[in-house]
Amino acid sequence: MAAVLEARGLSKSFGGLQAVADIDFAVAEGEVLGIAGPNGSGKSTLFNILTKVPFAADRGTVLLDGRPIQGRRPHEIARLGVARTFQRESVFPSLSAIDNVLLAAEGARRGGFAACLAAAEQALDLAGFPATLHNMPAGQLPVFLRKLVMIASALALQPRVLLLDEPASSLTPQEIERIRALILKLVGAGMTILLIEHVLPLLTAVSDRLMVLDHGTLIASGRPAEVIADPAVIEAYLGRER
């Protein structure tokens, strides 16, 4: 199946630190590619250089539907269909929940105000955000609902691929379960997803494939059950047995 998003030889360093080193991957239409790795392994940096927010890769190629996008500016990459959420709940705090999502719908440039508003409401509904809180300033919402606003904003872009960066961090087990159900609902709707997650049961439950990074390099990739049993992965997480 043709890849929706493909990376070839992606690298990024900060001075002497190689944050991402020569990473290749491809994610097919409707596939969920899970990304795991210890803290500082380069997972979020990978998302940063894919979206060019806040910085671009030093080297490598990113293809969206076969076309290179690394020459595009960050907002153009978003409009082309690469949507991303942050690990912390990154919203526009003084804007209402609906205005947050409306911005993304307007940013995607698909139709007039009425169409954008409808798209924003639909995205919030899809994310499971309570309709009664649409007009609440996003900064006053609890963490879980801010995460939903962030995910709904990404969905309102009507993306080709959705990059979720630790959607379950700082959440209760019940909220993690709702995030799991939401991801599965998106998968059911045919969404292509790249998912970074430390909560391994969630990651393995929703991912078709898993890739593990350590010190910026790809150390394992394949079916989730095989990857988490890989000795190199166990060593990266737990250290070498003496």
Next chain:
Amino acid sequence: MDLPTLISILQSGLALGVLYALMAFGLAIVWTTLGIFNFAHGAFIAAGAYLAWQFGNAAAFGLGYWAGAVLAVAAMFVIGAVVQLLLVRPFERHRDIVLLTVITTLAGATIITNLLNVIWGPRMKQIEPALDGEIVFGLVHMRSQEAVMIAVVAVTLFALGWFLLRTPLGRSMRAVAQNREAAQLMGLDVRLLYALTFGLAAAVAGLAGVFIGSIRFMSPTMGDDPLQKALVVVILGGVARFTSSVYAAFAVGIIEAFSTYFVGLYWTPAVLFGLMILVLIVKPEGLFGRRQRSV
């Protein structure tokens, strides 16, 4: 103090307040959106006045007061966007952007002021007012031009508030001000929005210049004092909301009017700056501000 004197002071404070609100708007929106202080803001005010004089006055193009004002405001929008492009954008991602743009906007102010001097000369000029004469309501005696100014500024401030709160572009400007990275991920062209914000700030500064130029005499350095007053207003009000600096502008206008009556014109700037320092110590987020800046 008798009633006519009190009314006269309040009226003077109101007229100053509307002018200060216009002056401070641009400074505040550039600070909240781009995170920099624009020292060329005073020069924008002066340039707006001279352009309106050039377009409108009988001694120049003679298009009339309103056409002159509209053309000056439109030209200032373009000039503001160009100044952002030349003096601010090159340092956009630099870690010392605040310091660097203090220097570049100060340089911009000097260049604009000298250009005004070269083009129009140092001799005092005045824009012919839209209306002559005086309006009388009971105890209130007001110059017609002042009444025009208050009405136009009130409409302008409401329009700006509506624009920022209700339109997609205004929403985008507020979003960029709160979270640049998230805005980029929402497909917003941050560079374009920065240029538009600077243009809007310059256009509103230009409108303030038109009014100042029609009630006082114009000189190339006429923006220096308004820049200081706008700084006092922005610091007193804080920048949490669009309305913060508007409230502060009226507060400063009224305080200045009373201070001029009681302690004189000479000491009034000292009173205002003393008040500004006091606010910086006691409530650094501003009288109408919130302690935490948005993330």
